[in-house]
Amino acid sequence: MGAAETVTNAGDRRRGALMAAAQAGDATAYRTLLRECVGLVQALACKRGVSPGRVDDVVQETLLSVHRAMQTYDPQRSFTAWLNAIAQRRAIDVLRSDSRRWGRELNLPLAYESFPDAARSDGVLEDTQLGASLRLAIGRLPEAQRQAVERLVIEEKSLAEAAAVTGRREGALKVNLHRALKTLRAMLRGE
């Protein structure tokens, strides 16, 4: 066994112990662990070919998944393998979403020139079906998620301004916005 592998195994065991402590409610251990995860997930996302601008999305989706899946971690097994499995899946989700978006955007100029839409010529999206569906979907979000979308996306407030208006913490707004976007994606896909 080489020196590098020994270090990796020691790191894996330490992270496993941190997660076991987090499962017992130790927030300090959890914070330390999640900070370490950021670097590991960034490296994995880059290796999988995720664009630099989207790496943080993979990191944040992975951290949220780690939070929701923490009860499934077995301290007898490798933490890094558990984390990598989640991160790989989230990287694939981001790559697929990018691929779908690029597909749409590549066709958009031609579609726009061929089929100009009078309703959109004044830049008003509200009357389109997508605008209506989106408004409806936003209205069906849980209160905290709806507030995050309305303040941060629709009203384009900064995190600090939105926190002042809603009385919620900036971190909580950020998490709620992530959850809201995920919920909206699922709703608009009809899942």
Added chain:
Amino acid sequence: MSAAPNDELIESLAAGLRPVRRLASPAVRALIWLGLVGVVAAALATVADLPALARRLAAAPDMWLAVVGSTLTAACAAFAAFELSVPDRRPAWALLAVPPLLLWIGASGLGCLRGWIVPGTHLAPMSEARDCLISIIGLSVPLSAVLFLLLRRAFPLRPGLTAALGGLAVAAAAATLLNFFHPFDAAATDLTVHAVAVGLVVSVSRLAGRRIFPS
């Protein structure tokens, strides 16, 4: 790649941390579910006509092969579903259910030929076949409820596949339990109805899994 949003998210997640009860291992949860199926089988055996069942199985080797196939399919699909319900297990676990499923389908298919090979075999009319459909779906409902209860705190990275395997386990277990009350030998109509029932249970489970699981 910026540090600030990640730091805010980490702070938020750490602030919201609560102690969690660790999930039992996949094998333990699979054994709990299979144990429950065993209890249901034992309860049904007390009211079933076991000598008649033994006579039917002894008379036609393909029938007991089909029973072995459906029993093993239920066990293997359940183990595969529970293994895939945690993130760090390989998707190849899904293949565990394939060999017994092929045995089940193959042996059941042989039953279709028996109508021509053994004259005088009682073939199921559509009304009896419909009873099979209702029985398989009826038995599947409580078995599914318990299975999804045992899976609800899991975090499958492939929710559709995991739920479909769970559905296959449920349908195979229901088909095995049905043998206690199967008054006739397998035939084409019967096999078709079984396939429809199993397909229905697997499809509904797959759809339900995509909604139930958190990933």
